Amino acid sequence: MIIHQNCRFFKGDVPCVYHKKEKVECGDCQYYDPIKEKVLIIKLGAAGDVIRTTPILRKLKAEYPAAHITWLTWSPELVPADWVDEIYPFDLKHILTLQSSSFDLLLNLDKDKEACALTNQISAKVKKGFLLNDFNRCVPANKDSEQKFFTGIFDSANKANTKSYPEEIFEMCGYRFNGEKYILDNFSGVYPDWNIPENKPLIGLNTGCGGRWTSRLWSEENWIGLARTLKSKGKGVLILGGPDEHEKNLRIAKKSGATYLGHFPLKQFINLVNQCNLVVTAVTMAMHIVIGLEKKLVLFNNIFNRHEFEMYGLGEILEPAIECDCYFSPKCPNNCMEHIYVETVIDACERLLKE
Structure with a gap:
């Protein structure tokens, strides 16, 4: 029996969506979508920071169109589900899963100790952003993350900075920021008309x-x-x-x-x-x-x-x-x-x- 474990839709423990919908199996499935790279983003919070980190997804999708992207966060409802394959809340279940996983690219964009410690533990070919050192302190994982590190520990470096947050995040990941926009659902199909009794604008x-x-x-x-x-x-x-x-x-x-x-x-x-x-x-x-x-x-x-x-x-x-x-x-x-x-x-x- 042919099983495509590298397919984007393969679950491993339960049938995939297309098997349930159309009864297809791996050997003759027209929906087979092989994963070429695995990318993990660790951006826990705060909620606003999660939103303003979403532009990096536009670049990752352009660079790695066949990648499987996982995002670990404290604010899963703010991560755009159409752009991310798996959205993991920061809890024991998902931490254990990640500790036994491997990735081609790991982007830890948080300086929190728990994020840095987990970055140390997860296997990845390339790690960018921040790690935890022997003194249990945050340190840059790559040279491109050094400037963001400096602006966090020295007010003088922060005051001298002329880059926006998305620009800094792109730089940490080795990219140039070109005005890529936030990705945020307005949930217009979820809630009824508010009928706000006010003029426009x-x-x-x-x-x-x-x-x-x-x-x-x-x-x-x-x-x-x-x-x-x-x-x-x-x-x-x-x-x-x-x-x-x-x-x-x-x-x-x-x-x-x-x-x-x-x-x-x-x-x-x-x-x-x-x-x-x-x-x-x-x-x-x-x-x-x-x-x-x-x-x-x-x-x-x-x-x-x-x-x-x-x-x-x-x-x-x-x-x-x-x-x-x-x-x-x-x-x-x-x-x-x-x-x-x-x-x-x-x-x-x-x-x-x-x-």
Whole structure:
């Protein structure tokens, strides 16, 4: 009996999809799709980082059209299933599987110790990205990953960097970045019409920034003022956020007259963002969702290197009107975000909506 164990559709423990659908067997199967290379991507998180790593799939598919690609992550729902053969959640079951697997190319794009340790253990002909050394510290796996390593350990190197994150990731993998876009499903076929009671264009205001870097927070009063002014100019305004912002968003909506529909599971939140024409946000997962959906974007930034954000011509970056030394600081002693003014944000929104 002929068995094509190198076929993309072969399961090994259960029948393949075409055997179940059409009763074909390996010896006479017209769907036989031999795998030529095996590629593993380790990009665990954060969620926004997973989204902004997806452009590398476009390059890998071009370089290795017959490859079998596996992606290990904390955010499997954000990995595009049409581009990846197997999406592995980071759990014991899949870690054990990978420890007994071999690959032609392993790309570990995370510096987390668990990602680096696993990279050490998995067999691969070529490893790029990061490994774990004898001191249990992250080290570059290849020369092309050295610059990304330096920008992570020295603020001086980070401040001097002029490359976007996708450009850095491509460089680590030995490629040149040519504007390859994010890959993100808008889940339009999953959720019904939202029937948002607002005018068009619809502007989303994402009011949170996560719990780690609260130095990025813009005041509640500013969000209220922005929402009121946009609505007075005939724009629709939708307040966005997660469970951490729920109470704040209720207050903003009540005081401004904007619409707030609540917080939702990730896929539904992505679909909600897809209803917007433009979104105002700090550097968060929502920013990467907006870019992935190719919506207009007004981005607040105060603690990061502005060059790391690949905007694809979709928006503007607004920074405080004062100099501040809160670079990569969880808290800002100067409250510099208050020097991003409501009027400045309004002007940016109107410019982008005219394009």
